[in-house]
Amino acid sequence: MSPWRxxxxxxxxxxxxxxxEVFASEEILRQAQDDGSIEQVVNVACLPGLxxxxxxxxxxxxxxxxxxxxxxxxxxxxxxxLPGGVGYDINCGVRLLASSIxxxxxxxxxxxxxxxxxxxxxxxxxxxxxYKLNKKEFLRVISGGAREIVRGFGGQAVxxxxxxxxxxxxxxxxxxxSAKAFERGAPQVGSLGSGNHFIEIxxxxxxxxxxxxxxxxxxxxxxAIMIHTxxxxxxxxxxxxxxxxxxxxxxxxxxxxxxxxxxxAIRSPQGRNYLQALNAASNFAWANRQLLQEDIVAIFERIFxxxxxxxxxxxxxxxxxxxxxxEKHRIGKEMTNLLVHRKGATRALPPxxxxxxxxxRNIGQPVIIPGSMGxxxxxxxxxxxxxxxxxxSSAHGAGxxxxxxxxxxxxxxxxxxxxxxxxxxxxxxxSNQGLREEIPEAYKDVDAVVDVTVASGISExxxxxxxxxxxxx
Amino acid sequence: MxxxxxxxxxxxxxxxxxxxxxxxxxxxxxxxxxxxxFGSHPRRTHGDDSFHFSYSGDGxxxxxxxxxxxxxxxxxxxxxxxxxxxxxxxxDCRLEAWLRLAPCLSVPKVxxxxxxxxxxxxxxxAGMKQxxxxxDI
Numbered sequence: 225m226s227p228w229r230x231x232x233x234x235x236x237x238x239x240x241x242x243x244x245e246v247f248a249s250e251e252i253l254r255q256a257q258d259d260g261s262i263e264q265v266v267n268v269a270c271l272p273g274l275x276x277x278x279x280x281x282x283x284x285x286x287x288x289x290x291x292x293x294x295x296x297x298x299x300x301x302x303x304x305x306l307p308g309g310v311g312y313d314i315n316c317g318v319r320l321l322a323s324s325i326x327x328x329x330x331x332x333x334x335x336x337x338x339x340x341x342x343x344x345x346x347x348x349x350x351x352x353x354x355y356k357l358n359k360k361e362f363l364r365v366i367s368g369g370a371r372e373i374v375r376g377f378g379g380q381a382v383x384x385x386x387x388x389x390x391x392x393x394x395x396x397x398x399x400x401x402s403a404k405a406f407e408r409g410a411p412q413v414g415s416l417g418s419g420n421h422f423i424e425i426x427x428x429x430x431x432x433x434x435x436x437x438x439x440x441x442x443x444x445x446x447x448a449i450m451i452h453t454x455x456x457x458x459x460x461x462x463x464x465x466x467x468x469x470x471x472x473x474x475x476x477x478x479x480x481x482x483x484x485x486x487x488x489a490i491r492s493p494q495g496r497n498y499l500q501a502l503n504a505a506s507n508f509a510w511a512n513r514q515l516l517q518e519d520i521v522a523i524f525e526r527i528f529x530x531x532x533x534x535x536x537x538x539x540x541x542x543x544x545x546x547x548x549x550x551e552k553h554r555i556g557k558e559m560t561n562l563l564v565h566r567k568g569a570t571r572a573l574p575p576x577x578x579x580x581x582x583x584x585r586n587i588g589q590p591v592i593i594p595g596s597m598g599x600x601x602x603x604x605x606x607x608x609x610x611x612x613x614x615x616x617s618s619a620h621g622a623g624x625x626x627x628x629x630x631x632x633x634x635x636x637x638x639x640x641x642x643x644x645x646x647x648x649x650x651x652x653x654x655s656n657q658g659l660r661e662e663i664p665e666a667y668k669d670v671d672a673v674v675d676v677t678v679a680s681g682i683s684e685x686x687x688x689x690x691x692x693x694x695x696x697x
Numbered sequence: 698m699x700x701x702x703x704x705x706x707x708x709x710x711x712x713x714x715x716x717x718x719x720x721x722x723x724x725x726x727x728x729x730x731x732x733x734x735f736g737s738h739p740r741r742t743h744g745d746d747s748f749h750f751s752y753s754g755d756g757x758x759x760x761x762x763x764x765x766x767x768x769x770x771x772x773x774x775x776x777x778x779x780x781x782x783x784x785x786x787x788x789d790c791r792l793e794a795w796l797r798l799a800p801c802l803s804v805p806k807v808x809x810x811x812x813x814x815x816x817x818x819x820x821x822x823a824g825m826k827q828x829x830x831x832x833d834i
Contacts, residue, residue: 313833418834461811463811468763483815627708
């Protein structure tokens, strides 16, 4: 359709009920063909009741059943819900805080802050958080999300407007969550986790859209804080539990092209229960990122001996990467209520949209695209074109290029910390193996993903950020 | 292919295992998971705890996913390593066994969050039942 937008017509496969559409450069498309993710976009296009096309964002890569970077929408009243269309780490997402601290002033404190965050925030395989929640308290957290943290643990109510869905989705039926999910989740509230989760202190090194950057609070050469984590074992257990439940429901379905694409009708008891559990896990993740933010703010306040106001620490935005939510989108001439699945994709509402916080309404929702350890991250904004073409969705990151084993092998003779320090990045982690698994070469080029995202018109670039301090699980 | 081994995918990791019968298959699945989690399968330890596991499913893939998920739950949440299986019943749709447990002597090497059905299919080759399970980490 264009050098950045490719479509496979539904006539290509008798089982397809919709077209498959990928936003990609030729190179990204070739990689997606090689790794099997195009086939996954096609498999989703075979699901009955799909509204519009089966979509993939420019960071498309192979996932479980549903590709990473995939977006699929179903009618809210008679459509389907797929746990595989959300992923295991429900509401894995990213939060960005701006500051008025110049990078030149931060450098003297960088090491102390990195160590303090590593010491304070549980990361890696240490599952126990600093917050000992009993079942009643945990229930309040998964019901209230970030709101409950602001209410009960500190933080600012003003933050809530800058979190997707206000940091809380409706949840009122604890019976839909297994005992195992409770047991895994309760000790993990306020922890970072492992794998690709991180906390980064970054410097804003380039501004592309000055008015938008100003509104987002991003100033060149100032420091920003990025937090990337999700719903930890709680979300994973919920995903596993409902894949089992949906699997039993889908047994014998000839249409199911992949066992990870099990699904249920949104209105069925199983579908309704999953959506409730999904909301609880989403609330966990928003609460988790809110708690981590408050821990980090407290560290900045202690080390700089100034309050958050003086330091200019303010939430830019918090957004989900793995979620399914009810949203209204224009289909033809009508606004239609849809359940939009985004797996490794972000919501990117356009200027003027009623759900964009008033402060940003004229420029669109911030879209945060983190890079890998040692590479740049980006802030973009939603566009009208994106709203029309992708159910207001955008890319979410780079995606792995090498397996963990390959990354460890490649970095065998390398002191990862020393190498990154030479690049101006201080790295803090209790796990040397974890660091070697996450070397920059293990990830695809985030610049290429952002270039396609912008060229295809689904988001506009606002700012580029470079890591100064990385804390990894 | 050995009786059990660990392999990597681009994003995650997994285990391959085989057995002449379902007893062997489930035992080697356990050995493979112990290799991934702790670097080796432990020698038999006596005098420790046990846990009764029983799962009836719709096929061997379903039983394997639920069995391995239970072993992971015991390792991460209860800090117990399953070192042996005392079978009561094992076939393609059901596994019932006493899982012999010992305290984990070390922290697991990897943070496995979920057992997936991704490309999971039991196959028979040269009289051996074989499968590969991918874990989300």
